Amino acid sequence: MEGLSFFTTGDGARMAYRFDGRADAPVLMLSNSIATSLHMWDGVMPDLAEHFRVLRYDTRGNGASDAPAGAYSLDRLGRDVIELLDGLGLERVHFLGLSLGGFIGQWLGVRAPERIDRLVLSNTSAHLGPPQEFDRRIAELTGDVDMQAIAEGFIRNWFPSSMVDARLPVVESFREMVLQTSPQGLAGSYAAVRDTDLSRIVTLVTRPTLVISGEHDNVTAASHGEAIAAAIPGARYLVLPCVHLPNVESERAFVDAVRAFLSGAA
Incomplete structure (x- = not known):
């Protein structure tokens, strides 16, 4: 847990977060995929931390954050972000969410646009x-949960x-993140996705938005990202030649793309 700090949400959940980068740089908040931790961003941190004050956190039910029993809601996951920003005294941040983090990003764009400067929604629906x-x-x-089989399913959906098959170290690091995920937390996160439909209200997002999809993504298909980009006025859309994790497979x-968009480049 080196480098982690913790805060407690209004409903009593203990949440993990950390900062990287210059204290005087614009704040970029990163929100992780389901069944991962804030370490899913490790590969891109050297570059991002050079230009931003990067705020990473573990979504409830994932990583070092608490995994309360029961179904989570997207409203609760969104409020976790607002409460963290309030606690840190941050009025407005750039927000980049991938997969489940992208669901949270859409919620913030609709429900709390005053807290978002620029919004990046990656590999989400x-x-x-x-x-x-x-x-x-x-x-x-x-009951008796086979996390090895569950981890294998995630890995096969996330990477080519x-x-x-080459058992690359980066792939194995993601497998380990899944294995360390609480089954109770994973179930709660699944419920949040199951019960969410933003397709009618995502049109209300007014913040500058970049939507990124993976050409070969079988989890959140490129067509889903394209639909989000079409629904948000003025949104930019980018397809990268990857599966579900462009921050790994199409890192450069x-x-x-993220840096150019957040800097306001055309």
């Missing part, structure tokens, strides 16, 4: 279904088979 699929996954997380193009 406004709605994922059917709900029965998430009910099945939640049921698998009770060539990277998985991803960082360059």
Whole structure:
């Protein structure tokens, strides 16, 4: 837990976060994918921390944050962000969310636009279904849970088979993140995704937005990102040649696009 700080939300959950980068730089908040921790951003941190004061946190149910019992809601996950910003005295930040983090980013863009400067939504959807699929996954997380099989499923959905079969260290680091995820926290996170449909209200996002998709993403298809970008007035849209984690698989193009957008470059 080196480098981590903690705060407690209004409903009593203990949440982990950390800062990297210059104290006088613009703040960029990063929000992670389901079943990962803030370490999913480690590979891009040297570059991002050179230009931003990067605020990373573990979504409730993931990483070093608490994993309360029961279904989570997107409203609760969004309020966790607002409460953290309030506690840190941060009025407005850039926000980059990937997958589940992108759901949270959309919520913030609709419900708390005054807290967001520029918004990056990567490899995410406004709605994922059917709900029965998430009910099945939640049921698998009770009793004797086979986290090895669950981790393998995530890894196969996140990376191309060539990277998985080569057992690259970066892939194995993500496998370890899944294995360290609380089954109770994962179930709660699944419920938040299951119960969320932002497809009608995402049009209310008014902050400058960049939407990034993976050309080969089978979790949050590129068509989902394209629909979000089409719904948000003035949003920019970028497709990268990757699966679900462009920050790993298309690292250079991803960082360059994020930096250019956040700096206001055309």
